[in-house]
Amino acid sequence: MMGLLDDFLIRAALAGIGVALAAAPLGCFVVWRRMAYFGDATAHASILGVALALSFDISIFAGVLAMALAMATTVSALAGRGYAMDTLLGVLAHSSLAFGLVAVSFLSGVRIDLMAYLFGDILAVGRGDLAVIWGGALVVLALLWWRWSALLTATLNPDLAHAAGIDPRREQMVLTLALAVVVAVAIKVVGVLLIAAMLLIPAAAARPFARTPESMAVVAALLGMLAATGGLQLAFVFDTPAGPSIVCLAAVSFAVCSLGSALYRGRP
Amino acid sequence: MSLISLQDLSVRHGGNTVLSKVSLNIDPGEIVTVVGPNGSGKSTLLRSIIGAQRATAGAVRRAPGLRIGYVPQKLHIDPTLPLTVRRFLSLPQRVSDRRAAEALEQAGAGNLAARQMADLSGGQFQRVLLARALLCDPQLLILDEATQGLDQPGSAAFYQRIEKVRQDLGCAVLMVSHELHVVMAASDRVICLNGHVCCEGAPEHVASAPEYRALFGTGTQGALALYRHEHNHSHDHDGHDCAHDHHHEAAE
Numbered sequence: 001m002m003g004l005l006d007d008f009l010i011r012a013a014l015a016g017i018g019v020a021l022a023a024a025p026l027g028c029f030v031v032w033r034r035m036a037y038f039g040d041a042t043a044h045a046s047i048l049g050v051a052l053a054l055s056f057d058i059s060i061f062a063g064v065l066a067m068a069l070a071m072a073t074t075v076s077a078l079a080g081r082g083y084a085m086d087t088l089l090g091v092l093a094h095s096s097l098a099f100g101l102v103a104v105s106f107l108s109g110v111r112i113d114l115m116a117y118l119f120g121d122i123l124a125v126g127r128g129d130l131a132v133i134w135g136g137a138l139v140v141l142a143l144l145w146w147r148w149s150a151l152l153t154a155t156l157n158p159d160l161a162h163a164a165g166i167d168p169r170r171e172q173m174v175l176t177l178a179l180a181v182v183v184a185v186a187i188k189v190v191g192v193l194l195i196a197a198m199l200l201i202p203a204a205a206a207r208p209f210a211r212t213p214e215s216m217a218v219v220a221a222l223l224g225m226l227a228a229t230g231g232l233q234l235a236f237v238f239d240t241p242a243g244p245s246i247v248c249l250a251a252v253s254f255a256v257c258s259l260g261s262a263l264y265r266g267r268p
Numbered sequence: 269m270s271l272i273s274l275q276d277l278s279v280r281h282g283g284n285t286v287l288s289k290v291s292l293n294i295d296p297g298e299i300v301t302v303v304g305p306n307g308s309g310k311s312t313l314l315r316s317i318i319g320a321q322r323a324t325a326g327a328v329r330r331a332p333g334l335r336i337g338y339v340p341q342k343l344h345i346d347p348t349l350p351l352t353v354r355r356f357l358s359l360p361q362r363v364s365d366r367r368a369a370e371a372l373e374q375a376g377a378g379n380l381a382a383r384q385m386a387d388l389s390g391g392q393f394q395r396v397l398l399a400r401a402l403l404c405d406p407q408l409l410i411l412d413e414a415t416q417g418l419d420q421p422g423s424a425a426f427y428q429r430i431e432k433v434r435q436d437l438g439c440a441v442l443m444v445s446h447e448l449h450v451v452m453a454a455s456d457r458v459i460c461l462n463g464h465v466c467c468e469g470a471p472e473h474v475a476s477a478p479e480y481r482a483l484f485g486t487g488t489q490g491a492l493a494l495y496r497h498e499h500n501h502s503h504d505h506d507g508h509d510c511a512h513d514h515h516h517e518a519a520e
Contacts (some may be wrong), residue, residue: 157340161360163320210350234298
């Protein structure tokens with residue numbers, strides 16, 4: 001096993017699978033609750049976390065996690081205070097990305113690495129990264145497993161949740177926390193600009209095949225893992241950037257699934 | 269002992285007082301209906317009782333271990349969320365297939381278990397919501413404008429079913445409606461709400477109370493009689509509904 005992990009392609013594939021596993025069920029909630037922009041804002045803010053982590057010399061994971069959490073709680077707190085949610089998220093997402101990029105430019109010697117944070121650097125995943133990615137993914141999966149019923153009930157209707165003794169705001173916090181962790185572990189794999197894609201696309205592609213929330217999450221996880229491993233292979237064969245290749249394959253699977261189900265339903 | 273007891277409950281949203289010093293009790297087995305114009309705080313009252321709305325002043329007391337079945341006013345299920353009726357019934361507590369079938373039968377939704385929630389008609393959807401509320405074997409069933417979007421015969425049938433459920437389970441029922449004529453005839457007690465409790469009592473008493481007439485006009489009392497004597501004639505209902513709307517506008 002240790003010998004296996006020496007191969008950078010194996011490490012990259014495992015990293016991709018780990019991120020896809022955690023992103024898929026969380027992505028389902030992002031789709032059901034219409035939080036796509038929310039995911040974007042959290043992901044974009046993490047570049048600021050990278051800058052902070054580099055300048056204070058702490059781990060990138062910790063910096064990104066803290067920034068993503070701060071962003072997600074800010075958005076939750078500001079929601080419903082006079083601005084439309086999409087405006088608010090648009091402002092926060094792009095300005096935090098801009099501030100992050102400016103902040104990184106102040107740091108000497110980082111400029112060349114910027115692309116790695118924007119688009120991921122999956123082929124450079126080391127054993128330590130792998131441990132962080134899988135640790136984070138397992139934490140997210142455990143959290144979602146534990147709160148699954150409560151999360152679903154709160155997603156359906158906040159009053160229904162209240163009547164069942166569930167606090168919808170606490171469930172929102174659970175999702176916020178899970179999102180921050182996924183962003184922090186996925187930054188190495190697909191980069192801040194494409195994290196939202198790993199959340200949304202497999203979940204959206206899985207929708208036509210699912211009759212229950214659980215089956216949608218499982219199908220999304222399978223599609224995500226397929227995109228991660230297949231995208232890596234494509235990147236290797238055609239010498240394309242790995243993160244974007246993974247997202248391209250996920251997008252193609254979405255198109256195929258949607259078209260396929262439309263044709264199937266259209267059949268007499 | 270009362271299932272629910274409100275003492276001088278007040279709720280403010282921003283600068284607006286939505287509820288002011290509302291006191292009421294719900295006793296085991298009774299059907300209580302809350303009526304009132306739009307914006308009179310009916311939904312806020314129910315949300316306070318289920319714990320979704322914080323009180324600004326006063327207190328909501330629930331009997332210890334009280335089991336509440338709640339049927340919300342409307343439930344929008346996002347089309348991206350796949351959900352069968354059977355799966356919906358197991359939220360948040362998992363229930364056995366037998367229990368689920370039993371509740372669906374009681375709610376008159378016996379054959380819907382395998383259907384997708386998004387494909388149900390308005391009436392089917394309401395019956396499924398009722399079935400879900402019955403799963404916890406409630407001591408108190410709370411319905412918030414449960415027949416919105418149903419036609420007249422549909423909502424009359426729904427309320428008849430509620431009365432049947434009350435007979436079978438012996439639970440108390442608290443509901444909000446603006447379909448006065450249908451609801452009042454099925455109630456033991458009516459509470460007329462307009463930010464505060466205007467008047468309350470037996471349906472006949474409330475319908476003739478001056479406070480009630482000030483809010484809804486006098487037409488509804490006649491309709492109550494109409495309903496009681498000729499409730500199979502939907503033609504009369506239609507005629508009445510116009511009268512009611514008219515009075516309602518006049519009241520506002």
